[in-house]
Amino acid sequence: MFTKSSLISSAKCSLGSLPLKAHQPKRLLSRSTLRPTSARQYASVAQSFQCYPSQSPDSPTVYSFFERDTFTMQYIVSDPTTKDAALIDTVLDYDPASGTISTTTADEILAFIGKCGLNIKYILETHAHADHLSAARYYRNKFNVPVGVGKRISTVQEIFAPIYGLESSSFVDAFDLLFQDDESFQLGALNCRVIHLGGHTPDHVGYVIGQSAFTGDSIFQPDVGSARSDFPGGDAKSLYSSMQRLMALPESYRLFVGHDYPVDRQPIPVSTVGEQLLSNNHIRKGINEFISFRNSRDLVLGAPRLLHPSLQTNIRGGKLPPPDGLGRFSFRIPITTTVAL
Numbered sequence: 001m002f003t004k005s006s007l008i009s010s011a012k013c014s015l016g017s018l019p020l021k022a023h024q025p026k027r028l029l030s031r032s033t034l035r036p037t038s039a040r041q042y043a044s045v046a047q048s049f050q051c052y053p054s055q056s057p058d059s060p061t062v063y064s065f066f067e068r069d070t071f072t073m074q075y076i077v078s079d080p081t082t083k084d085a086a087l088i089d090t091v092l093d094y095d096p097a098s099g100t101i102s103t104t105t106a107d108e109i110l111a112f113i114g115k116c117g118l119n120i121k122y123i124l125e126t127h128a129h130a131d132h133l134s135a136a137r138y139y140r141n142k143f144n145v146p147v148g149v150g151k152r153i154s155t156v157q158e159i160f161a162p163i164y165g166l167e168s169s170s171f172v173d174a175f176d177l178l179f180q181d182d183e184s185f186q187l188g189a190l191n192c193r194v195i196h197l198g199g200h201t202p203d204h205v206g207y208v209i210g211q212s213a214f215t216g217d218s219i220f221q222p223d224v225g226s227a228r229s230d231f232p233g234g235d236a237k238s239l240y241s242s243m244q245r246l247m248a249l250p251e252s253y254r255l256f257v258g259h260d261y262p263v264d265r266q267p268i269p270v271s272t273v274g275e276q277l278l279s280n281n282h283i284r285k286g287i288n289e290f291i292s293f294r295n296s297r298d299l300v301l302g303a304p305r306l307l308h309p310s311l312q313t314n315i316r317g318g319k320l321p322p323p324d325g326l327g328r329f330s331f332r333i334p335i336t337t338t339v340a341l
């Protein structure tokens with residue numbers, strides 16, 4: 001089994017004068033907690049850039065970009081032979097106080113793609129994220145390639161559309177590809193397989209590309225453990241099954257997570273199945289113990305800061321809700337109160 005240090009290298013691609021030397025993780029394993037580290041460690045997403053080189057002809061080169069405001073790991077996955085590539089779980093910059101959406105992060109990654117000479121073929125989502133706005137539509141407009149997501153996105157759309165007053169007609173062209181369970185497709189010479197990883201959300205899928213899996217929020221780094229399962233359609237039992245499904249992959253497979261919430265280390269996107277089996281205490285619990293633990297932990301977690309804007313954008317594949325009659329875009333925020341006002 002390869003070591004953490006052997007997975008990480010400075011990449012050959014760069015972004016001008018930005019300091020792109022890959023940082024070395026201090027330590028992967030520590031006390032499990034969901035409390036995040038400071039969100040101000042990096043001046044730009046490019047500074048968190050890491051490259052995980054291909055290890056064999058059937059293994060992708062992976063570039064990770066940590067988005068510090070939402071603790072999201074964004075990925076470019078590339079076939080080393082053809083340079084065909086996919087984007088996974090990208091992020092728009094959103095300032096809720098001013099209602100401003102910008103593309104600074106996405107534009108840095110676009111510059112990176114151009115410098116590396118990568119051929120973007122797919123834009124992939126692991127699920128309808130509730131904590132950040134997807135940049136899928138922005139990239140789609142740049143590359144004119146399909147946006148793919150698991151077929152159960154329709155379940156999530158049906159749950160949330162009435163809450164936000166979205167008509168079913170507004171989802172007609174939200175996604176280009178609705179993947180079936182275990183559907184396969186090619187990325188250059190690499191085989192990609194879509195696996196259903198429900199539990200965090202009902203639509204959640206992972207992408208097994210060569211000997212790497214992109215897990216989204218179905219598992220986190222060993223010292224963080226697992227994601228919450230209390231969103232509508234979420235389920236701790238299903239999440240446990242999804243984690244075990246990942247653990248059934250060969251121990252050498254790389255697992256790239258959708259978020260990282262480090263406490264006393266730098267953000268790290270990757271572990272191996274073997275490392276997870278050895279050190280992730282959430283996986284090592286029995287199913288009943290995990291369900292009890294997960295449900296009690298979720299009870300004390302607050303709603304994600306960008307919950308409502310994220311869902312209204314992401315169930316439409318990164319498109320904003322339709323504008324009003326004056327061409328103005330806005331998000332709805334449902335209010336709960338027992339007070340007559």
Ligand SMILES: [Fe+2]
Pocket residue numbers: 127128129130131200217
């Ligand atoms: Fe999520």
